[in-house]
Amino acid sequence: MTDKKTTVYPSSSFAGAAFETLHEIVAKARQNLSQNAWDYIVGGTETETTVRRNRLALDQIAFRPRVLRDVSGVDPTTSQFGRTLRLPVLLAPIGSLEAFHEEAAVPVARAAGAFGIPHMLSSVTQPGLDAVADAAPDTLRLYQLYVREDADGVDRIVAHAIERGIAAFAFTVDSAIYSRRERDLAKRHVTSGRRYVGGQSFQASFDWRSIERIKKKFAIPLILKGIGTAEDAKLAVEHGVDWVYVSNHGGRQLDHGTGAMDVLPEVVAAVAGRAKIAVDGGFCRGTDIVKALAAGADLVGLGRMQCYGLAAGGEAGVVRVLELLEDEVRRCLMMLGADRLAALERANLQPAAAVNPPGVLSAFPLLEIPPYRY
Ligand code: FNR
Numbered sequence: 001m002t003d004k005k006t007t008v009y010p011s012s013s014f015a016g017a018a019f020e021t022l023h024e025i026v027a028k029a030r031q032n033l034s035q036n037a038w039d040y041i042v043g044g045t046e047t048e049t050t051v052r053r054n055r056l057a058l059d060q061i062a063f064r065p066r067v068l069r070d071v072s073g074v075d076p077t078t079s080q081f082g083r084t085l086r087l088p089v090l091l092a093p094i095g096s097l098e099a100f101h102e103e104a105a106v107p108v109a110r111a112a113g114a115f116g117i118p119h120m121l122s123s124v125t126q127p128g129l130d131a132v133a134d135a136a137p138d139t140l141r142l143y144q145l146y147v148r149e150d151a152d153g154v155d156r157i158v159a160h161a162i163e164r165g166i167a168a169f170a171f172t173v174d175s176a177i178y179s180r181r182e183r184d185l186a187k188r189h190v191t192s193g194r195r196y197v198g199g200q201s202f203q204a205s206f207d208w209r210s211i212e213r214i215k216k217k218f219a220i221p222l223i224l225k226g227i228g229t230a231e232d233a234k235l236a237v238e239h240g241v242d243w244v245y246v247s248n249h250g251g252r253q254l255d256h257g258t259g260a261m262d263v264l265p266e267v268v269a270a271v272a273g274r275a276k277i278a279v280d281g282g283f284c285r286g287t288d289i290v291k292a293l294a295a296g297a298d299l300v301g302l303g304r305m306q307c308y309g310l311a312a313g314g315e316a317g318v319v320r321v322l323e324l325l326e327d328e329v330r331r332c333l334m335m336l337g338a339d340r341l342a343a344l345e346r347a348n349l350q351p352a353a354a355v356n357p358p359g360v361l362s363a364f365p366l367l368e369i370p371p372y373r374y
Pocket of ligand 1 (some may be wrong): 040095096144172225283301
């Protein structure tokens, strides 16, 4: 076969030579990080039940494959924000990326650009919006804000982000207050999230009227990240929000929440095609991504996977994570009989019993990282 489209093996980046599987990247990240930085990635809030439910929700779905369809030209690309994306994924916003790499968000933004997917920059990571825009001007850039200013301050930030060429603006709405991260508290380790107290009342008082104001004032596509119910998804649509982003913050905010994938169907039904839908929380493998797409999501966010790639190999490490996920997605699509994302359907999914105890790393059964605690 000479047709390039039939090749399912990922082209190798620099790190490709070193990493043949995703769990090797996770193991390398663990090796490169201090216990504090590692706990910052893998940890959740309080009992970490929501973290585990994210995985459980994904594991409780099995595939129903269709066969004898021509999948030789399998194509996992999609079109969003006016651009073609190589995979239906985005790099989710991560605060304090400087904990994993000296250049913080820069290699992540460059990796997104090099691979061909969007990067959502967090407002609480180094080196900030302007430096990232300068370092990765061609990347499809989104910006996420925690509200720590009054209305005028927020408006100034939105206006500046638009000036710097972002494709959409996101508010994270699941963080009215910073949660109790017991991995940090038990060690008396003070992260920048915990250290920050000034301005918290602005986030706590941010409400639907604020969304209405911003939507009226700015033409930029608006994303609400952290929607967890059909009721709020419906309100978002009624407020003209362009993207409903289903997320429980990777289990790092409200404990004893629902697995993100368990919430997705009710949100898809409530939105009813009136807005785009993104989802994140526990997505570690190509099969996870395909499940969300078949259930009606338009994009899947990667949080911790991006951190492992960055800590393991900088920009090339993040690109390698994406290459391996792309390979897994392509193979999964072909074995489901879907030659493109639009060929996926709900009928490709069915409820099933999970076979592994769920955990933040349970998607990697071959991963061994003793003697560290995870
Ligand atoms: C996050 N997340 C996050 N979300 C956000 O809106 N702004 C932020 O600054 C951060 N910071 C952050 C740091 C770290 C270390 C992690 C792991 C996560 C949440 C993130 O965007 C995303 O919602 C989750 O990470 C998705 O779950 P997975 O993919 O990590 O399981």
